[in-house]
Amino acid sequence: MxxxxxxxxxxxxxxxxxxxxxxxxxxxxxxxxxxxxxxxxxxxxxxxxxxxxxxxxxxxxxxxxxxxxxxxxxxxxxxxxxxxxxxxxxxxxxxxxxxxxxxxxxxxxxxxxxxxxxxxLPARIGDYTDFFAGIHHATNAGKQFRPDNPLLPNYKYVPVAYHGRASSVRVSGTAVRRPKGQRKPAKETVPSYGPSRNLDHEMEFGIWISTGNAQGEPIPIGRAAEHIAGFCLLNDWSARDIQGWEAQPLGPFLAKNFATSISPWVITPEALEPFRIAQPPRPEGDPKPLDYLWDEQDQARGALDLAVEVLLQTKQGGPFRLSLSNTSHLYWTFAQMVAHHSCNGCNLQPGDLFGSGTISSPTEDGFGALLEITLGGRKPVILPNGEERRFLEDGDTVIFRARAQRDGFVPIGFGECRGTILPAS
Amino acid sequence: MxxxxxxxxxxxxxxxxxxxxxxxxxxxxxxxxxxxxxxxxxxxxxxxxxxxxxxxxxxxxxxxxxxxxxxxxxxxxxxxxxxxxxxxxxxxxxxxxxxxxxxxxxxxxxxxxxxxxxxxLPARIGDYTDFFAGIHHATNAGKQFRPDNPLLPNYKYVPVAYHGRASSVRVSGTAVRRPKGQRKPAKETVPSYGPSRNLDHEMEFGIWISTGNAQGEPIPIGRAAEHIAGFCLLNDWSARDIQGWEAQPLGPFLAKNFATSISPWVITPEALEPFRIAQPPRPEGDPKPLDYLWDEQDQARGALDLAVEVLLQTKQGGPFRLSLSNTSHLYWTFAQMVAHHSCNGCNLQPGDLFGSGTISSPTEDGFGALLEITLGGRKPVILPNGEERRFLEDGDTVIFRARAQRDGFVPIGFGECRGTILPAS
The missing domain is CATH 2.30.30.230 (Fumarylacetoacetase, N-terminal domain)
Known part of the structure; x- marks a missing residue:
């Protein structure tokens, strides 16, 4: 400090x-x-x-x-x-x-x-990678397919991630057109092409890459934090019906790549220094991360204590809070994401963007996606003005905010990440 | 013409x-x-x-x-x-x-x-997308996990694809360092981090995007071919052991993003005009593509008749032919790939690169990856000089070539896509 x-x-x-x-x-x-x-x-x-x-x-x-x-x-x-x-x-x-x-x-x-x-947008994004480090989100999403065994065997070893689309990342305030795509509800025998019926948000943290690495040269975990330029808020808009039909065996594609929204300001690691905390200890029985992901200092100071909030504003009212969570619920540190991404020699570049994965808390009041809040659309959420939502409707605006607060320091925020759903064209 | x-x-x-x-x-x-x-x-x-x-x-x-x-x-x-x-x-x-x-x-x-x-590299690659349009490859790869049901139900409706890594695409001739990563062979109970033991090539066609589309505005199938600037050869290097452990539920990541090699010359649609053919009819019982993927002219002229060859040169000898296939084995046309990628409003940009997916023929002599040739490493291939290969070894060079030939026209080729495996660092 x-x-x-x-x-x-x-x-x-x-x-x-x-x-x-x-x-x-x-x-x-x-x-x-x-x-x-x-x-x-x-x-x-x-x-x-x-x-x-x-x-x-x-x-x-x-x-x-x-x-x-x-x-x-x-x-x-x-x-x-x-x-x-x-x-x-x-x-x-x-x-x-x-x-x-x-x-x-x-x-x-x-x-x-x-x-x-x-x-x-603060930078030209070379490559955009989306992690899956929100363990409560991974568990909630997994439960919809595998109720008894929601987390796959690799989850606690691998900071799971996939490549997203860089060209469609947009700055907060840009409207998001409801995507069309192939959907095949369970009750239909063949798919059809049309507007997504299950449009969702995902509350994520964004990580901007500072200096990169040469191809073939992994970034060691002890140096990984130095490669981060700052942070933002990121909405990984998701069309659940398109995702459910397309994503096997190679992962999400058109369900995600129509748009990703980010907050415009890069909050630096230095500004967040007072809000660093130890990575919360893993639950009893979870494996210790492999050596290439393990660093004492990263464990001691690599996590962040930041409140992250999702609000929904409808055409009728709001904004209403949908969830309040905390970045400390991520299962992997940001440095572990950098070390893992480059551990095979993949070259990171200045201006690359990572998403953290959806930051859900263990309890319903902190679920970062409607998929989790409404159990995949089966149980609508009732808004304070009496409206119901299973998924997002045209005209809905989703707003993310984040705030860092600690005794003895001046609180700081991230500004907003906001997007309004336009009807399908 | x-x-x-x-x-x-x-x-x-x-x-x-x-x-x-x-x-x-x-x-x-x-x-x-x-x-x-x-x-x-x-x-x-x-x-x-x-x-x-x-x-x-x-x-x-x-x-x-x-x-x-x-x-x-x-x-x-x-x-x-x-x-x-x-x-x-x-x-x-x-x-x-x-x-x-x-x-x-x-x-x-x-x-x-x-x-x-x-x-x-002929262009700055904005985003790189890898399709999965080689149906024989998809079948062969699927068999290793689901012998009785290798193709998933979406395969014949969705031109399946995932986002790859743009930063690590390199021009032919660039050496490829064997990646390290997490591997967990079935006989081990926990993963370890180390050099990939199952390094493979994938013989693909590359597609360069010419003009793009505005976000939110799909490219109709009837105009999709106009958005293609040309073609190249593409080696989607794959670490099968890393892939097997990491790829659920979000798809391949570090198993692929350490390097992708492409041939340097952009072969234009005009040069390939004489080698256009009708998309081969789908087998009896396969569904007709949905309307947004269906165009009579594309069906009549949207495929290419090009011989594609994989050669292996080892430190001891070669080059030896590993396979000879044909681009007509792709289940989707290039225009269908463009239309599908943008059907949700995802914005394509000049210089985006697509991979076609591995172009395997129905028979073993045209399998485009060692995964298929050696049944996942269980049955080694014997090279003409007596050497055996299950997967690629350090010092091996993989060479792709393609040739277009038709009576009454001068044959043309693509030049080489070549890469030599360096030992892990």
């Missing part, structure tokens, strides 16, 4: 002080366009966004290089610099934006009202 | 006439570096490569624009132009390179000896 985490530090940007998401202790990075302007890198501070390229000349050494690398329309070059320049940028920005900053006058013209800006 | 297919047409580049792969009737596109030079787009003609950017000014209208779009270090911009400019470029190059061309003197300085050039 350092001066950037000091709870007494306040910003001259008044809206930052007490801001639910973006106090001066957060300083997340993203890509935005001011009204009528080009896309560029920025940092969120309260209700404003600071233009990084425009203030780079005010920053020293590594922080200046980092701001310059973040000045374009994607943060890949910034991610490629790794942890050192990212930390230098954070330290310098924290000083610059603090109350009493000597540079307040120089910064003011480069602060934009976030409400007037458009936010973009 | 047009003048570019005229079997009487010869090139002033003498090595092109009678060339096994690249006569003037082929004219495939790729990216190469002359010795000491930058990467740039080129066209293969016999044993030479013509620098496209350098000769663009000799070309008229659309052909000139196409050559300029192909002048850089990746063909994505050229692919994005679509079929019209690609056809114009082909027609112009065919004239320019023909015997008696008025431009011979202007072209000569821009022809490089292919043996002195380095070939690169």
């Amino acid at each position: 350092d001066a950037t985490h000091d709870p007494k530090r306040r910003s001259f940007v008044a809206s930052a002080n007490g801001h639910a998401d973006f106090p001066v202790q957060n300083l997340p990075l993203g890509v935005f366009s001011p009204k009528g302007g080009e896309a560029r890198g920025g940092v969120a501070i309260g209700d404003s966004i600071l233009d990084l390229g425009a203030v780079a000349h005010l920053l020293p050494g590594d922080a200046c290089s980092a701001a310059e690398a973040a000045a374009g329309d994607a943060l890949n070059a910034f991610f490629a610099l790794g942890a050192g320049p990212r930390r230098a940028l954070r330290a310098a920005l924290s000083d610059l934006l603090a109350e009493g900053s000597a540079q307040e006058a120089a910064l003011r013209p480069n602060l934009y009202d976030a409400a007037d800006c458009t936010l973009h | 047009d003048a570019t297919h005229d079997p009487k047409r010869r090139s002033f580049v003498a090595s092109a006439n009678g060339h096994a792969d690249f006569p003037v009737q082929n004219l495939p596109l790729g990216v190469f570096s002359p010795k000491g030079g930058e990467a740039r787009g080129g066209v293969a003609i016999g044993d030479s490569i013509l620098d496209l950017g350098a000769v663009a000014h000799l070309l008229p209208g659309d052909a000139c624009s196409a050559a300029e779009a192909a002048a850089g270090d990746a063909l994505n911009a050229f692919f994005a132009l679509g079929a019209g400019p690609r056809r114009a470029l082909r027609a112009a190059l065919s004239d320019l390179l023909a015997e008696g061309s008025a431009q011979e003197a202007a072209l000569r300085p821009n022809l490089y000896d292919a043996a002195d050039c380095t070939l690169h």
Whole structure:
């Protein structure tokens, strides 16, 4: 922990002080366009966004290089610099934006009202990989097929993952068109092509890759955390009826690749430092991870204590909370995901994106997908205004939020990951 | 068919006439570096490569624009132009390179000896998708798990596919390091991490995407073929022991994503026009494809008659033929793959790459993977020099070739897709 985490530090940007998401202790990075302007890198501070390229000349050494690398329309070059320049940028920005900053006058013209800006994907995503590290979700989903044996034998050894579609990842706020596809309900003998009837959300954490590795050279678990540039919220929209029919034997494909939504701000590992916790001990009888996934320090500090919330806003009302869970329910750490993904020599690249898998809690109030909440659509959820949902309807908006809170530190948030369902075309 | 297919047409580049792969009737596109030079787009003609950017000014209208779009270090911009400019470029190059061309003197300085050039990936691959359209392979692979019921119920309705890894696709000639990973042979009770013992090849066809589609807007089957820029050979290297342990329930991941090899030249739909055939009729009792996958013209002309060959060169000898199959054994057309991939609104982009799935013939002499040839390693194949193989050994080189041949036309080839196995690190 350092001066950037000091709870007494306040910003001259008044809206930052007490801001639910973006106090001066957060300083997340993203890509935005001011009204009528080009896309560029920025940092969120309260209700404003600071233009990084425009203030780079005010920053020293590594922080200046980092701001310059973040000045374009994607943060890949910034991610490629790794942890050192990212930390230098954070330290310098924290000083610059603090109350009493000597540079307040120089910064003011480069602060934009976030409400007037458009936010973009923060990076060009090379490859997108979706993990399955939410053990309660894996158990709940597995129960629908194998009630007595929901987790497959590999689950507690392998951080299971599959490749997703990079081209269809979209920034929060982008509407999501209900996909069409092949569905074959059990009561029908042949499939038909049409709009998905069982559209769902999946509440996931997103992990941005910073520096990569050369093909053929695994990243050791002890260095894996250094390869993470930051985190976001991720909605792995899922068409359950398409998934149920298509996914054997090679996994989900069209059930997922029509759209994935992410929150626009990259919350850095440094901002989350106060909210690090030990990986919760595995239940009695679970195997110890294999050596290439085991690191004492990662076990001691590799998990995060973050509340993650799913809200549903319908055309009639809301937003209503559908679930509240915590990132500590993930069975694998983020470093274990990096080490596993590269353990065969697969080359990761700056700007790759991982999804964590759906973060469900052990109890119903924290289930991260309607599949789990409604038992695959068999038991509707009743919303506070009396509406029922088995799956998502056209016009529904799903909103994810996350919040980090710990005594002695200023809480920070992630901003929203939001998407509204449009009718099938 | 047009003048570019005229079997009487010869090139002033003498090595092109009678060339096994690249006569003037082929004219495939790729990216190469002359010795000491930058990467740039080129066209293969016999044993030479013509620098496209350098000769663009000799070309008229659309052909000139196409050559300029192909002048850089990746063909994505050229692919994005679509079929019209690609056809114009082909027609112009065919004239320019023909015997008696008025431009011979202007072209000569821009022809490089292919043996002195380095070939690169032809495009920046946005997303890589691997289909499973080789029905004999799907049957053979399925038999190992379900001897009585090898094909799952969805196979004849869904062009099954999964997302692969774009970052680890490499051009022919790049060595492939044996991956490490988690393996759990049936006789062991817990998995261990180490070098794959069951490394395999998969003989596939690669499909390059030309123009894409907007997210949410499916490509209709009647227009799907227009979205294909060309074809290559693709080796979907597979670690069977890693695959067997990791792949449930979400499909193959580390068993495949350590490396995929492709041949460097993009063989255009126009070059393959003479080798188009009707999609072979489905066996009696198989369902007709759903409407979104059904197009009369695609059925009449959507398949290809191309011989595809797998050779193995060991440290002791070879190359020995392992199999000879034909692209007509694919159960789905390439247009059906495009239509299916986008039928949910998933957005394809110029430079996306599809694999066809392993192209096995119904008989053992055309099995496209060692998994099939050796019954999962239980029955070794004996090579002509007496060596045995169950799976690939360090130092083995796998070579794919393809050849299109039809009475009345000049045969064309694809060049090689080749990779040598390096020991695990």
